Amino acid sequence: MSGRSVLLIEDDELLSGLLVKKFSEKGFKVYTTYRAEEVRTILENTHIDIIGLDLLLPGLDGFTFLEEMKKDEKFKHIPILIMSNLGQREEIERGLLLGAAGYIVKANSSPSSIVEKAEELFG
Template identity: 30%
Template sequence: MTKVLVVDDEPNILLSLEFLMQQAGFDVTTAEDGETALQRISEIEPNLVLLDISLPGISGFDVLEHLRKDERFTRLPVIMLTAHGREVEKEKGMALGADDYITKPFSTQALVQKVRNLLQE
């Protein structure tokens, strides 16, 4: 089963994304901060990560940067999620190696489609 890690510090968003991804047929794990996200990625080696930028402690950008420096995860698909739709943030996320970038609020169908496209399901 395809494993998706959802990282968000907002409990309601975390729950709704977890439910959405489970409904789409994915095996979902969650993390509420960057440090936990990095631990879970090493433990479960997910097929894709939905990563919020604004996290307590280390940011989503830092998590992404860390992943891209680790040989095991250079090709791990990462979709950045953010409430900030500023172009400069999108450019930074893409420059650091994000595969896609979604601004909250987002269409649940569009998100599931982007995940499937990246996983080529």
């Protein structure tokens, strides 16, 4: 499948680089940022099919960002896959209740498995 695009919101440069490589290998066009505040500008100017979201970011936290995105009529349709080391049941449940399409605990996942999960969200 080609023509798919992903926006990775991740402040770990090493992981971000690995994810860019893995998503690109699967035919995704990849956009990255480490600041949730920059996402709206990217979304206004670029077609994004899925968002990979780290919860622990500088500035706006991931939960607040997720909540705001799911309330925004222009962007609420974009599936958001949480990629976080916050792995407690309460955190996972909170993310899913706020509208995340999926939740991956990074410490338990490889970059390849994160890409596989994102691909599953395409159906």
